[in-house]
Amino acid sequence: NAGVTQTPKFRILKIGQSMTLQCTQDMNHNYMYWYRQDPGMGLKLIYYSVGAGITDKGEVPNGYNVSRSTTEDFPLRLELAAPSQTSVYFCASSYQGARTDTQYFGPGTRLTVL
């Protein structure tokens, strides 16, 4: 049981490039989330999904897109990378999205845009 896995661990992009951050969970969780972590700011929600085929925006969705074709996978797409997207990205999952549910986090992807 690997939990939540993310690839790549590190990536450097040039301004204007695009990339996809991969996230997979093997816990059969319905809810999945993408957060970004900036120093001194805590974590901010980018997008979330309540099940395959259903996604919605979080607090900071601009510049990102997501899809959820399976229960296990929830990739995050960056189009036209900008320096403001330099951050650490975390994927998380929870069983039902209830307020008492624990969210399980992946190890993160550290992205630098130059």
Place this chain on the structure above:
Amino acid sequence: AQSVTQLDSHVSVSEGTPVLLRCNYSSSYSPSLFWYVQHPNKGLQLLLKYTSAATLVKGINGFEAEFKKSETSFHLTKPSAHMSDAAEYFCARSGGTSYGKLTFGQGTILTVHP
């Protein structure tokens, strides 16, 4: 809007002395509250959570937290710090949405001196 405030950005203690990390939350109906720990270059790991059962919550590695509704606080404590406790700690809350969104505090970096 829901908010979480961690009152100290950095806390420094000596090994073997008590740890206190402070967290206040904005008042609302029945919040669930969480403490996560993040070791360097790692993902977030759940330490403990409050879900409106017992107000004193025990977590992993000897940590505990007390929910105080009158003070809107959820401070994290440990009687005796260990070198391995050095990490960043995040307080978070859920509630008020249908999808389990977590609102995070800014984080507290705990340094443990020998």
